[in-house]
Structure formats: C-alpha cells, structure tokens
Amino acid sequence: MTDQSGADEARPGTAGERLTTRETAERLGVKPETVYAYVSRRQLNSSREPGGRGSTFDAAEVDALARRTGRREPPSPAGEPSVRTGITLITGERYYFRGVDAAELATRHSYEEVAEWLWTGELRPGVRFTAPAQTVSAARRAVGALPEHCGSTDRLRVAVVAAAAADPLRFDLSRAAVLGGARSLIPALVAALPTVGRERADGSGSGEAPDGLARQLWPKLTAREPDEASLAVLDTALGLLIDHDLAASTLAARVAASARAHPYAVVSAGLGVLEGPLHGAAGGLAHRMLAEVLERGGAAPVVADHLRAGRQVPGLGHRLYTGEDPRAQTLFGLLAHIPRAAPALAAARDVVATTARDATLYANVDLALAVLSVASDMPAEAGETVFAISRTAGWIAHALEEYGERPLRMRPSGHYTGPRPPQPLPVPDGVLTQ
Template identity: 50%
Template sequence: MRTGSDERYLTTAEVARRLGVKTETVYAYASRGLLRSVRLPGRRGSFFAQPEVEDFAARGRDERPPSGAVERIRTELTLLDGDELCYRGHRATDLAASHAFESVATLLWTGHLADPDPFPVDEPLVNTVRAALAALPDAARTTDRFKVAAAVLGATDPLRFDLSPAAVVRVGRRLIGVLADVLPGAAGEGDRIAQRLAGKLGDRPVDPALLDLALVLLADHDLAVSTVAVRVAASARAHPYSVVSAGLGAVDGQYHGVASTLAYRFLRDAADDPFGALAERQRTGGVPGFGHRVYRDRDPRAEALFTALRGHEAARDVMATVDAVAPGAGTFPNVDLALAALMHAFGLRPDAGEAIFALARCAGWLAHAIEEYREPGMRFRPTGVYTGVRPQR
C-alpha cells in the first residue's frame, strides 16, 4: 500500500515473502533493529518501508547477522589500519603532536578539527558533585569518583534526554570539565583540560604537554569493550551521562582500564630488580604493559608517549627501567606501560593512569553515542543458548 507521502509500505507477510523467510523471522529482524516497523493510521499490524526492505534484501544473507548475532557496527570515527591509529582520517600521533585534547574531542564529536573554546568551568556544579563524593571512603579510586560524578551530573541535568548531536556535545564539554575540576588538588595554570588536571594526580604536577599528549592518544580506540558497552546503552536510548557510566563500568576490569595500574606495579618492582620482576610476571601469566590484541608489531600510542618522555629529565630513571625489561618481555610495549612510565616519572598515584584513560575515553564514548543515536533503537539483541535444566513435559 501507499501512504499520503507516496511511500510504499509492506505488510509483515509481504516482507516475509520478499525475503524468503517466515513471518517470525521478520519479527526477529525488527526486534534486533535490523528492520524498522511502523504503525499506519487506520491499519492493524506492523508495516515496513519498502525501500528499507529492498536495501536489506540487497545486502544478502551473508551481510545479515545470523539469529543471535550482534549487528555489524559501522563507524566513521576511528580506523585501526595495520599498526596505525586514525581519528576521522587523521593519524592520532599527528593530532597528539599538534592539537590539544579539546580539539580532538571536538573532531570526534563533530567531524571538524578546530580550536574550540575551553571546556566550561562550573563551580556550583563542581561543589554539588564534591558534596556527593564526600560520602565515599578515602580509599575510593579515581574511577569510582568519576562514576559517582557522572550519576550526579545526569541527575542534575533536566535536559539529559536530549539526544541530538549538539546536546551530546554540550554534555561532553560539561562532563569532562567537571571530572577534571572535581578531583582534589590544585588546578594548574591555564584553562585547558590537561592544565586543569595536571596537579590533581599526585604529589607534584605533570607536565601538561605530556598529559595532553596522553589524553589525545587515548581518546578513542574503535570498538574496545567499553565502547561496545556504550553503544549498547546508546542503542537503548540511555542519556549521555548513563552512556558514560556504562563505559566506566566496563573500564573497571583488569583487562581494560586498570591495565596501567598493573604495569605501574611491574615497573615499581623492576626498578630494583628488572630480571626478577620479569621472571615473576612470566611465571604468573604474562608481563603487564606488553603486547596487544589489535596491534601486531608496535603500539603507536606507546611509541609517541615514550618519545616525549625521553625528553624529560624526570623520566630518566623510569625509562632506564623500561629499556632494561623490554628486551626480555618477548613483545613490544603498549600504551599501558607508557602510562605507567608517565606515572613513575612524576610521582603520580597508582590509579592515575586509570583516571587519565577514563577521562580521555569519555570523548570517544560520546562520539560513539552520537553515531548510535542515529541507528535503529535496540538493535543489539543476541539470542542466548540455554544450557540449564529444562522443565518436565
């Protein structure tokens, strides 16, 4: 049938015949967001726009995920090509050498590389978040504080369910600014995020240029596990603060965001006994801070950060430790080891690497949320394979 807009719609039965499947399969496609069903005034049942059905059919069965599979995620944000990392067509290492974190975050969010205004400082909001954080024990890690801060920020934003790209950018600038400002310690001179964060991670300030470099290099990394969690949350139309909370939850594991803490402990032990520390880690399952699931021969982020660290007198001792253990690790150092070296060079807290990682990745998470909000909702619906006890017939 045709509507007043002259667009033809197909019934569920017609779609099933066109695709050569059962009507139940059409409903399954719709439940996973592979096809969008609509209700038409004065008509019963679900209808599907014929152009969308034809496009779906043209992709072929091999392009459609089988029942229970997660749909392919198409993204314009980050390319992992060989051992190169690119954001929207720009090498991340080139961006890190020439642009501030705010510029790269804006590039990810909007596609435009510019020098934006500093992310806002909102003292009343910072004080509200600090009041909530005061209830946490002193032993709470920085990422725990970020989780609470994201929840408070969401609860205090009456426009949090505005999912338009401009609104998500507004949230990103506000959220990242508050996360940097809410941590205890003295803010550095300047209004950039790296400057505001530089004195809040340890006993002495980090060189803001080094911190800015790390933030850019960690801003996104394609479909890492935390980013998949973010896209699933965004598919359910969770607001941007909840999307960031989903990412923070996934980061809080030994295989993802806390890897720099493990590398930090390794370098601490290796400073006194490089070969003993290597042997102990190899005996217990692997050397933290080496190798990667994606990169084959090198981690470009680690190379860029190590190169910058070698120019600092403060990093002389820790870089000597890195050079001592690297030949015996059996593979290349990754960005977690580089973050750990940065932490040791400036006497940062053991969880500072987690904080840098999480704050940087907020930029990428929100960029992926902007993309996901454009997709059909609830498109991720794997089918479980039940292995438990079945009821008696």
C-alpha cells in the same frame, strides 16, 4: 551535521557517494536479489552510469533504508559481532580518527580539539571545555561524601551520577544537547577529583578551563609542579586514548545508547567496564611493575617473579597490533625529552628487552602511561584516571553515532544450554515429596 534525535535524519553516508549492488547488499545485510526487490517496490532508487555494467545506489539513501528496515551488521571474519562506525579505524600498525592519523592528531592538537574532531568532524583551534558551577558543586559534594580509601574510578562514577542529576536536559538526545552536556561533563569530572596533597574539596568553585584540561588534571594526579614538557605528554596521552574502536567499555556504552540511555548513563556504563583489570586498570599493574624494577635495579628478577606466579608481564602486547602500540610509540618519543623520566623509561625498555629473549612482545600504551606516572610521582591508579577522563569523549562520540541508529538493535539472542523443558517444579531441600 543533522540532529540525531531522529533516526531517519542522520545520514552517515558521504554526500554523493555511490555504491555497487554488492556494496549495497552488504550495507543492508541482504542478498543482491533483495536489493532489486527494494528497487521494484520503489524503496530504493538505482541508476546506471553511461558505459557502466551495473546499477549504483546513493549511499545516504541506502543508510536511511537500513535504519528503517533494521540493518543487520555483517559478521567479522572471526565470527565476532561487528558494528558499523565512522569514528576509529585500526589498520596495520596505525589507527585513525575519522580518517586522520590519530597519533599525529593528538601530538599536534589539544585533547579538547581532538574530542571536537571526533564528535563533529570539525577542528576548533583553541577550544576549551567549561562546566557550570552548579554541576561542579554537585559532583564535588557527592565525591566528598565517599570514604577516603575510594579509588579514582569510584569517584568518577559518583561524579557522573551527580552531574546527571544536576542537568535537567540530560534526557534530550538531540545532537546539540548531547554535545553541550559532554563539554561540561568532562571538566566537571576533573574538577570533582581531589587535588593531591590538599584537603578534600568543599564543593565550591567552577569548572572554568582557561588553561586546558591537561593542566587542570595534573594536580589531581600528583603534587609535583608540572613542567611544560610533562604537560604536553599528559595532553597527548589524553588525545591518544579518546577512542580505540569497539573496546569493551565502548561496546557497553553503545549498548546503553542503543537503549536510548542519556549520555551520562552511557558514560556510567563505560566506566563500569573500564575498571576491570583487563581494560583500564591494566595501567596500575604496569606502574607497580616499573616501580619494582627501579627498586630492584633491573627487570630480570621482576619478570621472573611474574612468570613464576603464572602472571602475564604487564604493559606488553596488544591483540590489534603485531608491533609496538602506536600510542606507546608516540608517548615514548615525548618522554625521551624529559630528563626526569629517563630512569623509568630505561626500566620500561629493560622489561621489553628481558621478555624478548623468549617471545617478541612490544610495549603497549599501559607501559607508556606507567613511565609518565612513575616519573611524575603519581599513584599507581593515575593511568586509569587518565584513561577514564580521556575515553569519556570517545563514549560520547559513539553515543552520538548510536543515537542515529535503530533503537535496541544490539539485542543478541541467547544460545540456551540449560536443561530441556519441561522440568518438574523445584523442591526445597529437606521437604519430603508425596
């Protein structure tokens, strides 16, 4: 892989890949006539295969030209902004990490291994992330200074800032430096969170990870002792949630990377958006709903209360899937083998069945995370914590990709709808004019 500190050095095009004139024009965001103008000015080379009817172009060379000239992203069919990415593809009822089925990848490999695949396109069996003791100490001290009532996302945001301050290399945007920082930041975030049922950390200790990130995270979520099946569900959830195309937090992270913000600032941007009730915090709503279903003995009265209040039923539906969210499907399959999860899993299925009487809405990953958190005596915000820790790796993957693009390319123009100028200068209330 090339160093992404230089835009022209990163070549996302597959080696040897050839593009047609139409494909080249689309990738450059220009008309076919302009493509041939590039050829005539020797900015682009074309070739004609024996017996071929048209010219073909080297994909890597086209991508390099696009970065030099300022590639325009193609509009999506819905008129929404579109960003080229080689990280995640969502199609039909599945999603893929670099072309590999994401659910299968997360089921068979640890979170750290999935993260490495997303970052590098290479699988590193047995990889473990570690954090320097200095970074962990700084993050724990910063988190320990927060009020007791602060939520996990508050703590993670503060921990990211502290970890950044402890890293003098944070402004180095070379690929090696970014990856090194990411491999230490994620375990530092986990280490900075207080352990459930214990006194708050005093700032000592290291971020060594002999047993993997899921086992480290578990005691930050619940005082219950973990069993291997539950740890496997948590590890799989972390792998499944690493990325999901350009979700709102990921777009914010890419905007920050486009401005060449360092990776810690990129993660901070993602965390700021993640806390919204329509994104990462949705898991807490699903947790509370499931707990209420168990308390009241059925989903019908709980669903009725949500609808009566004009609220959507949490944990159902996803705009990108017409059927069940594949992440939920995978987690439900694993949770079915944990006896302790049976009541919460039955409650989740009751919610789905109850709402299906009027409209077919399938479970999404928030409902599956809620089953895990309710069954494991975790707090309502546990799903949000899992989401934030996991997605940090995805934001880093998108930052690496964005660092190879033209800087500040994500700068849309505003559509002004205010008063037309010139307007008179404003006058404070109560002041008489001559």
